[in-house]
Amino acid sequence: MQPAAHPSSVLKQKDLELARVFAAYTISATAWLVFATFIGILLAYKFGAPDFGSGAWLTFGRLRPIHTNATFYGWASIALVGLAYYVAVRSCRTQLYSVRLAWVGLWLFNIAAIAGTIALDLGYNDGNLEYREWPWPIRLIFLSALLVTAWNLVGTVARRTTDDIYLSNWYTMGGVLWTCIIAVVAILPWYQYGLGQVAVSGYYMHNAVGMWFTPLALGIFYYALPKLLSRPIYSYALGVFAFWTNLVFYPIIGSHHFLFSPLPWWLQTTAIVFSVAMLVPVLGGSANFLLTMRGRFGQMRESYPLAFIFVGVIGYLVGSSQGTVEAFRSMQAVWHFTNYTVGHSHLTMYGFVNFAVWGCIYALLPAATGKYPGQAGLALHFWMALVGSFIYVLSLSIGGTIQGLNWIQGSPFIQSVVDMGPFHVWRGVGGILMFLSHVVFAWNVWCMTYGPSARAAPLVPALARDDTA
Amino acid sequence: MNKLVAIAGGSTLVYAGLALLMGVLPGITLSQTPAGPGVNPLTLIEAEGRDVYVANGCSYCHTQQVRPLTQDKVFGRPSAPGDFAYQTPELLGSERTGPDLTNIGARQPSAVWQYIHLYNPRAVVPESIMPSFSWMFDVVDKAPAGITPVPLPKAYAPANGVVVPSSEAQALLAYLMSLKQTAWQENKTTAGTPPAPSERPATTSLAATQAPSAGASAPTISGYDAAKGKQLFSANCSVCHQETGEGLAGAFPPLKNNAVVNDANPGAHIHNVLFGLEGVPVDGVKYESAMPPFSTVLNDADIAAIVNYERSSWGNHGKLVTAQDVAAERAKGK
Structure with a gap:
């Protein structure tokens, strides 16, 4: 909206800088996505061919944390921060607090992710503690990237020309600031001995996901969805309500990852109670998005960005509600330790976070760069990702349930391994579709940035070299 | 400016309080859980073995927590808080692609079996999908004095020479053998372990x-x-x-x-x-x-x-x- 109103060359220069930052974050994140999911395919293959690639560097136990950490901290984190910057600048009608800091942050994120990947492959794993496996000095680099981002994001919002702070920025600023605390709590060693560390793991595992990816993804929803539909969010107040309830309920539910463990029984019960309470912000948030779309669902036929965001909202609703159901002791007695939980984590991280990121990138990046991906590329990405993840989640949910029932029946353990066989194959089929869709996404990102734009740009191509003057 | 302080600062303060309450404080309290009777620190070689276990991500497929549920009885008695006093990093795990290892030192104490299984799990369990850890073994013409070669079945043995465990494999074995549950203690008073379920009825x-x-x-x-x-x-x-x-x-x-x-x-x-x-x-x-x-x-x-x-x-x-x-x-x- 701004460029047309302010044709001054200074502003144009600023727009260009923002577009470059946004593009660089997106490209970098996409490279991590392709890498991380390629590792994922390799891992899926090993379930059927355990002797394939059986050296130290390619062993399952080293590749698995590489897959999860590269997905979390390479792909999703970098992509969401790039989006958060763009949304902050546009919604606050201002400029980035510091373009230089944005670049510094991007380098720090990448240095951490590269160093972490190499360390894990060499066997430097900080205790197999999920999502904090990188050796702590590398996690300090990641923390510094978060601090730089927090400073820059808050600085940008502080320079806003609007009176109010738009809701998106509540979520994105909050997410970055809270995650700084999460990272510090995870690193300090003094209260992490034996069972104490189990308690910290319970807290960390869930907060690193739910107080980082969730608020950032929700934050960009609140900007991109009204933008795509050219209508305001259904209820601003409901968004504020979901913000505070999410903040208060979410940090308490972590211990539901350790039901039936030797952690204090009351801590587990508290986690279950608040897992149910999480329905409040989840239903509130999802309803808000869906009601914003009311009467306009048909628009998805023309707009793939809207379709991606719709799947993301449904992923959020279904994945989070599933999380509540899973938290009950009666359900955990069947599903805990099975592949069902792997299905759940992909439903949430993929069905919700990935689709949210994709929808918002497709909605906003062309506006920044003036370049568009082709309709065929969008369609191919959308359908392969959707069908692939559907097969993936469904096969692991069914297989995981069979696994859990097998154990309850008292069959020899190996029976649960044998019975998972066909579901491992289906997981691989879904995984391959998902991976291929990411390759298409990478092409689309290229088209939206430095590659050939698919259609005549309505805006000035901001990234064209000759446009800088 | 005030709005920014209220939203960013306020929510961060709330979050810091909750992080303290749900992460740090339980951490401080539970870190002081006393060791159960008979639970000992790891020896040097066992600790080395635990590093091998961690470096190769064993706990992504093997849990080390026995739940007070009937289906977990095959793995031992329910884990008690005192079992974990010397278990840092905690290796409770979240998936059982393979069986629980809490009590593996008692359940499968045969070093010969463990070595064959590590070298290639399919040599002893044909349906196994566990990775082979053959790189932790050396193939030599003749086993050095004091080290018994691993008696691999012909189909899995190298064409020439014999297979002996490297120091890595030896340490890993020592760690696995250290995973033995001590006799059941009534721990109901110390922390939240639920009452042990009644004995499984005899078949x-x-x-x-x-x-x-x-x-x-x-x-x-x-x-x-x-x-x-x-x-x-x-x-x-x-x-x-x-x-x-x-x-x-x-x-x-x-x-x-x-x-x-x-x-x-x-x-x-x-x-x-x-x-x-x-x-x-x-x-x-x-x-x-x-x-x-x-x-x-x-x-x-x-x-x-x-x-x-x-x-x-x-x-x-x-x-x-x-x-x-x-x-x-x-x-x-x-």
Whole structure:
């Protein structure tokens, strides 16, 4: 909206800088996505061919944390921060607090992710503690990237020309600031001995996901969805309500990852109670998005960005509600330790976070760069990702349930391994579709940035070299 | 500006409070959980082995927590808070693609089996999907003094030379062997471990079965629950003796045509299952590996089912036994 109103060359220069930052974050994140999911395919293959690639560097136990950490901290984190910057600048009608800091942050994120990947492959794993496996000095680099981002994001919002702070920025600023605390709590060693560390793991595992990816993804929803539909969010107040309830309920539910463990029984019960309470912000948030779309669902036929965001909202609703159901002791007695939980984590991280990121990138990046991906590329990405993840989640949910029932029946353990066989194959089929869709996404990102734009740009191509003057 | 302070600062303050309450404070309190009786710190080589375990991500597929649920009883007694006093990093894990290892040092104490299994799991468990850790072993012309080569089955052994464990594999073995549960303590007062569930009812199918008549020369399969026996054998015995009952030449003795298994007097057979076997030649062959005792893991009816399955499978014709026979043998003690 701004460029047309302010044709001054200074502003144009600023727009260009923002577009470059946004593009660089997106490209970098996409490279991590392709890498991380390629590792994922390799891992899926090993379930059927355990002797394939059986050296130290390619062993399952080293590749698995590489897959999860590269997905979390390479792909999703970098992509969401790039989006958060763009949304902050546009919604606050201002400029980035510091373009230089944005670049510094991007380098720090990448240095951490590269160093972490190499360390894990060499066997430097900080205790197999999920999502904090990188050796702590590398996690300090990641923390510094978060601090730089927090400073820059808050600085940008502080320079806003609007009176109010738009809701998106509540979520994105909050997410970055809270995650700084999460990272510090995870690193300090003094209260992490034996069972104490189990308690910290319970807290960390869930907060690193739910107080980082969730608020950032929700934050960009609140900007991109009204933008795509050219209508305001259904209820601003409901968004504020979901913000505070999410903040208060979410940090308490972590211990539901350790039901039936030797952690204090009351801590587990508290986690279950608040897992149910999480329905409040989840239903509130999802309803808000869906009601914003009311009467306009048909628009998805023309707009793939809207379709991606719709799947993301449904992923959020279904994945989070599933999380509540899973938290009950009666359900955990069947599903805990099975592949069902792997299905759940992909439903949430993929069905919700990935689709949210994709929808918002497709909605906003062309506006920044003036370049568009082709309709065929969008369609191919959308359908392969959707069908692939559907097969993936469904096969692991069914297989995981069979696994859990097998154990309850008292069959020899190996029976649960044998019975998972066909579901491992289906997981691989879904995984391959998902991976291929990411390759298409990478092409689309290229088209939206430095590659050939698919259609005549309505805006000035901001990234064209000759446009800088 | 005030809005920014309220939203960013306020929510961060709230979050910091919750992080303290749900992360740091439980961490501080539970870090002081005293070690349970008999729970000891790891030795140097065991700690080295734990590093190998962590470096190769073993805990992504193996848990180290036994829940107070019936289906977890095969892995040991429910884990108690005092078990984890020296377990840093905590390796409780979140997935059981493979079995729980809390008590693996007691459940599978055979070093020979562990080495074969690490070198290539499919050599002992054909359906296994665990990675091979063969890079932790060296292939040499002749084993150095004091180190026994790993007796791999022919299909898995290298064409030339013998396989010996590297220092990494030796440390990993030491760590696995250190994973032994101490005797059950009532821990209800110290923390939230729930009351232990009541003992799993004994599988009754056998207890009710009449002993076959003493003079029967060929036992009838219908005299016991064959399916139950096969299932228990698969869960407890087949990783060494194999589903074929043929064992692994040079590593684990065959049960097929085994003199003790076919002996009209089942006493020795029952005794071996109850109390294990070590250093005793089997049918004239001496084996390196020790057999673990099952007296603490399985009840009389289950052991009778296993013994009967072995006595009537693979062409064996041993006299069938009853749970009472097992009870009598158990009463005699080791």
